[in-house]
Amino acid sequence: MAAAGSGRTVSNTFAPVRNWLLLPTWLTVGIFMLLPIALMLVYSFLTKEFRGGVIWEFTLAAYDQFVFDRGLFGDEAPSIEWTYITIYFRSLVQASMATLLCLLIGFPTAFFIATRSPSTRSMWLFLVTIPYWVNLLIRTVSMKFLIRENGPLNQALLGSGLIDTPLQLINTNIAVQLGLFYSYLPFMVLPIYAAVERYNFSLSEAGADLYAGRWTILRRIVIPAVKPGIIAGCILVFVPSLGAFLAPDLLGGAKTFMIGSLIEEQFKGNAGNWPFGAASAMILLTLVLIALLFYARAQTKEQV
Secondary structure: OEEOOOOOEEOOOOHHHHHHHHHHHHHHHHHHHHHHHHHHHHHOOOEEOOOOOEEOOOOOHHHHHHHEEOOOOOOOOOEEOHHHHHHHHHHHHHHHHHHHHHHHHHHHHHHHHHOOOHHHHHHHHHHHHHHHHOOHHHHHHHHHHHHOOOOHHHHHHHHHOOOOOOOOOOOOHHHHHHHHHHHHHHHHHHHHHHHHHOOOOHHHHHHHHOOOOHHHHHHHHHHHHOHHHHHHHHHHHHHHHHOOOHHHHHHOOHHHOOHHHHHHHHOOOOOOOHHHHHHHHHHHHHHHHHHHHHHHHHHHHHHO
């Protein structure tokens, strides 16, 4: 045993084989994450083959296609290609709105569960997670049947007299939002629940003793204390929402086309454009990495 500076003891029993113990993890990360990303990066610089696939000739044509419009035959003066930029902007807005909606619903839900008695918390968590034991495709199709023109939602609203004609929800941004919200809500609830469960509620009692109101206690004490869980939940919802394609494809239409759908289309059939699909994926990955980099730097400054 070796003494550490903080007063704790650190065992060196496995020091000689520490790197070997990490080998399975490094192999898994390398083969199933880093290698596919590297292949995608290489493919983004290749040339599209007319019948699908790629030609091993390196070019920037895929990135040029994303940014510039050079006409049908590529012989016109370049102009900004707003189509793909609009799709990315729409995806950012949709993912941000889905994250905000999940936060507004997920925070009180997580707080409610964490403040229940230990004997009932498992039941509440079970109720939150049990729908997600079903495949995402099945859940998205179920949402489509729920909100369609003659679905249960419209039938209930018509029967209650709240509306006179069925709501047209399919193929709208609202339908996509509902699909994203339903798909990723537990990713917000569970991290916040874990943070609230560790929260020391005597801090709230101390704030109340100092005549702080409930909203002041929530804003000045509770939220800063559980902030890591909130940020983790936002990341876990925002990133998959940004690249989602099932909800836009099944619940949306041409006007709700998102990044995930754009990338998926490029790899389907012989008419696909693999280099452009790979370039679109790399641009998406770059945007996510930049956002995470800014978050990491902000966290480092707060700790300093």
